[in-house]
Amino acid sequence: MAGRAYRPPPPTAAQRIAWPDDFGTRFTVFVDVEEEFDWHAPLDTRNRATTAMAAFPDAHRRFAERGVGLTCMVDHPIATDPASVAILSRVVEDGRSEIGTQLHPWVSPPFATATTPGDSYAGNLPAALEAAKLATLTTAITTAFGSAPRAYRAGRYGIGPRSFDLLARLGYRIDSSVRPGYDYSADSGPDFATADAQAYRVGDVVELPLTTVFTGRARRGGALLYRALSYVPKGRGAFARAGLLSRIALTPEDMPIDAALEAVAVAAGEGLRLLNLSFHSPSLVPGHTPYVRDAADLKRFHTWWTTILDEFDRRGIRNASLNEIIAALG
Numbered sequence: 001m002a003g004r005a006y007r008p009p010p011p012t013a014a015q016r017i018a019w020p021d022d023f024g025t026r027f028t029v030f031v032d033v034e035e036e037f038d039w040h041a042p043l044d045t046r047n048r049a050t051t052a053m054a055a056f057p058d059a060h061r062r063f064a065e066r067g068v069g070l071t072c073m074v075d076h077p078i079a080t081d082p083a084s085v086a087i088l089s090r091v092v093e094d095g096r097s098e099i100g101t102q103l104h105p106w107v108s109p110p111f112a113t114a115t116t117p118g119d120s121y122a123g124n125l126p127a128a129l130e131a132a133k134l135a136t137l138t139t140a141i142t143t144a145f146g147s148a149p150r151a152y153r154a155g156r157y158g159i160g161p162r163s164f165d166l167l168a169r170l171g172y173r174i175d176s177s178v179r180p181g182y183d184y185s186a187d188s189g190p191d192f193a194t195a196d197a198q199a200y201r202v203g204d205v206v207e208l209p210l211t212t213v214f215t216g217r218a219r220r221g222g223a224l225l226y227r228a229l230s231y232v233p234k235g236r237g238a239f240a241r242a243g244l245l246s247r248i249a250l251t252p253e254d255m256p257i258d259a260a261l262e263a264v265a266v267a268a269g270e271g272l273r274l275l276n277l278s279f280h281s282p283s284l285v286p287g288h289t290p291y292v293r294d295a296a297d298l299k300r301f302h303t304w305w306t307t308i309l310d311e312f313d314r315r316g317i318r319n320a321s322l323n324e325i326i327a328a329l330g
Contacts, residue, residue: 004185005185005191006161006191007190007191007192007194008178008207011198011200011201011202015200015201016199016200017198017200017329019273019274020328023320024317025268025272025275026274026317026319027276027317027318027319028071028208028275028277028319028322028325029068029070029071029277029278029279030070030071030151030153030176030276031278031279031280032073032155032278033053033056033072033074033075033084033088033102034075034078034102034104034280034281034282035050035077035104035107035282036050036051036282039290043106043117045106045107045111047107048077049077050078051285052281052282052285053078053081053083053087055284055285056088056281056284057090057091058284059284060091062305062306066309066319068096068319069097069098070096071097071151071322072098072100073100074088074100074101074102074141075101075102075103075107075108076109076136076137076140079144080140085145089145092145096319098151098321098322098323099147100151100153100322101134101138101141101149101151101152101153101172103133103137103152103153103154104155105122105155109133109136116188117187120156121154121160121184121188122134122154122159122163123154123159123160123161123190124158124160124189127162130163130166134166135170149172150171150172150326151174151175152174152175152176152177153175153176156189157178157179157189157190157192158189159175159177159178164202164203165203167205173205173206174206174207174325174326175205175206175207176208176209178195179195179209179212179249180192180195180209180210180211180212180223181195181212181223181226181247182212192209193226193227194223194224195209195223196209197209197210197211197267197276206329208276208325210250210251210276210278211249211275212247212248212249212250213248213264214226214245214246214247214248214266215245215246215262215266216240216243216244216245216246217244217245218239219245221245226245226247248260248262248263250263250264250308251277251279252283252305252308253279253283253289253292253301254290254291257304260308261308261311264308264312264315275317277308279301283301
């Protein structure tokens with residue numbers, strides 16, 4: 001396990017992606033397609049249940065009817081479960097969805113040591129073990145779905161200093177592990193507190209950060225102000241309630257729709273060309289994540305997506321499939 005938090009180096013101007021003019025402003029949806037587990041309990045290699053996948057076809061239908069492709073970031077329990085593979089194989093028949101990779105080290109072989117909180121972030125693992133887990137999972141996905149995955153996300157956003165080189169060697173084109181504005185160092189994870197939402201190149205791999213937007217009258221202070229407020233007792237809450245500064249991730253999971261709509265307005269107004277939204281597949285069934293605990297939460301979850309997709313339609317922000325994104329990158 002690494003002794004200090006990994007902080008991705010800020011990209012240079014030359015590393016920033018200059019999207020083609022005809023790409024416009026687009027949005028994409030990445031889904032962490034994974035097993036079910038108690039988010040508040042210690043991680044356990046035996047947690048490999050995938051019963052929530054029964055709800056995935058209906059969720060996919062809701063997106064497909066709107067012309068929205070899903071990049072399905074599958075982990076080892078999903079890739080080795082025949083029922084889940086059958087479901088996702090039908091999903092990608094829509095011509096816009098695609099299978100990607102998500103590495104949960106605690107359920108992905110080979111297993112060399114007992115899992116500690118720090119080792120749950122793949123980028124903290126010894127180089128050989130991170131490489132072996134990624135190669136094993138990539139092979140499992142390729143075997144299950146008949147083609148090699150092109151997009152990757154580290155479970156728990158646990159990218160590390162060697163991860164991009166490992167991804168490039170295996171032919172990955174896209175990483176989406178960076179979560180701007182979030183700092184996981186207290187749990188031995190990476191620190192993305194001062195990262196931003198713009199796409200950039202790291203060697204042969206393009207980083208597509210999940211979209212986080214700072215809203216409020218003091219939003220120009222952004223990540224630095226938000227980090228400074230962490231040292232002030234109840235500072236972040238006070239600023240949010242006063243309408244000065246809020247950190248908004250574009251996900252229905254614990255993000256109110258009104259806040260998300262404001263974040264879309266800010267992102268579009270400030271020229272962010274690709275908005276990257278996400279959710280976890282177990283949220284499709286009540287009781288599996290902290291975000292969807294009952295039927296009322298599930299209804300809010302689906303309403304959130306309907307409202308945000310309506311807003312994208314109103315603004316002329318079109319969906320971008322993974323294939324379209326890679327084509328635009330050249």
